Amino acid sequence: MDQSALNKQNSERIKAVERSFGASGKSLSRPGRFLVGQGCLKKQGRRKPETKVFFLFNDVLVYGSIVLSGRLHKKLTVIPLEDIQMDYMEDNAELTKQWLIRTPRKSFFVSAQSQEEKEAWIEHISLCKEKLLLQGGSLQNPAFAVAFIPDQVAHKCLRCFSIFTATKRRHHCRKCGFLVCNACSKKRMLIKHMHATKKLRVCRICYFQNKEEEMTRRRGDSAGKNSIEDED
Numbered sequence: 001m002d003q004s005a006l007n008k009q010n011s012e013r014i015k016a017v018e019r020s021f022g023a024s025g026k027s028l029s030r031p032g033r034f035l036v037g038q039g040c041l042k043k044q045g046r047r048k049p050e051t052k053v054f055f056l057f058n059d060v061l062v063y064g065s066i067v068l069s070g071r072l073h074k075k076l077t078v079i080p081l082e083d084i085q086m087d088y089m090e091d092n093a094e095l096t097k098q099w100l101i102r103t104p105r106k107s108f109f110v111s112a113q114s115q116e117e118k119e120a121w122i123e124h125i126s127l128c129k130e131k132l133l134l135q136g137g138s139l140q141n142p143a144f145a146v147a148f149i150p151d152q153v154a155h156k157c158l159r160c161f162s163i164f165t166a167t168k169r170r171h172h173c174r175k176c177g178f179l180v181c182n183a184c185s186k187k188r189m190l191i192k193h194m195h196a197t198k199k200l201r202v203c204r205i206c207y208f209q210n211k212e213e214e215m216t217r218r219r220g221d222s223a224g225k226n227s228i229e230d231e232d
Helices: 003-020 115-134 204-231
Strands: 035-044 049-057 060-068 072-080 085-088 098-102 108-111 187-189 200-202
Touching: 003 035, 035 060, 035 115, 049 108, 049 115, 085 115, 098 115, 187 204, 200 204
Parallel strands: none
Antiparallel strands: 035 049, 035 108, 049 060, 060 072, 085 098, 098 108, 187 200
């Protein structure tokens, strides 16, 4: 098969992925982009694992929810490969054949149906990212979002240790990922590497740690300016 035929086939495959997300999707066609592979993985949500469809391109990882297996999907998410870091994880009671995908905006656990499939996904994502960086890509975001602790893992607030009930609900701190009660997560703050446009819920410890870091940074900036002025 010649190159023009391969390009046409690749274009048709990408269009098929776009169509599977319907009107809620977005254009995935880009010059030089090609589809490497696809498959279903279990993604650990806040409450329970859910099966998602994943598409690996040479420059991005795309996933979404399944409406009709093999045909219709929704909630398309696109992650640049430069923004991905993967951590190999051991099996636990909740997920087997799992690994952690870290990104600046969101980090989450996924699991495959077999060890061979797990190894293949990790290898192909790593190779695509490595090639992308060699071609001039860059690591834009060294800070990664934490992976949320699943709801079923903790029955107590991980800050004040009060027991969760029907009225004392679970919340996630967007900074550390801990499960906390409402009383321990009343604070809000911007988390820059998550590119949020509004302040997000955080636990009191992360909030005050961030305040201390800001004050330390400001004192350092002030000291630096004073040193320069003294030299003049």
